Amino acid sequence: MRRLALFAMSIALLAATSAHAEIRIVQSPGGQVGPFLDLFEKVRESGERVVIDGPCLSACTLVLSIVPGERICVTKRAVLGFHAARSVDRRGRFYAEPEASEAVLAAYPGPIRDWISRRGGLTSRLLLLKGRDLAAIYPRCR
Known part of the structure; x- marks a missing residue:
């Protein structure tokens, strides 16, 4: 239930700025893949910029x-x-999905794939991309 509330909050934050021709992600912990795929497909179709x-x-x-x-x-x-x-x-235990991990990694842009690979690939450990490393891949917003 908490994850659903957090996802709903993330969606609300994203939708709140859509009238300004940009979507601003201010805090998203992630969640189930399906809703994010649907949301980002709509953003892609809208032509809006993502901040x-x-x-x-x-x-x-x-x-x-x-x-x-x-x-x-x-x-x-x-x-x-x-x-x-x-x-x-069903018991609330996490288990790995190696094929899904491979598919997700393959879908990321090349510089993101390379950055992840240089850090050992996708594992259960959270890899954080920020600062100069992130700015070397995506431009700073103006």
Whole structure:
């Protein structure tokens, strides 16, 4: 239930700025992949720019695979967080999804794939891309 509330909050934050021809991600802990795919498909179709202005973790990073890179910019507060795909069983235990991890990694733009690979690939450990490393891949927002 808490994850659903956090996802709803993330969606509300994203939708709140859409009238200004940009989507601003200020804090997204991630969540289930499906809703993020649907949301980012709509953003791609809208032609709006995406401003990453805070943490964009886990499934939120799928924006990089769906929205064209020239429509994405980052602020000094931007942080991207990557980890291997995982699912939850009926008992609430996480288990790895290696095929899904491979598919997600392959969908990321080349510079993101390279950055992740240089750090050991997608594992259960959260990899954080921020600061100069992030600004070397995506432009700073104006």
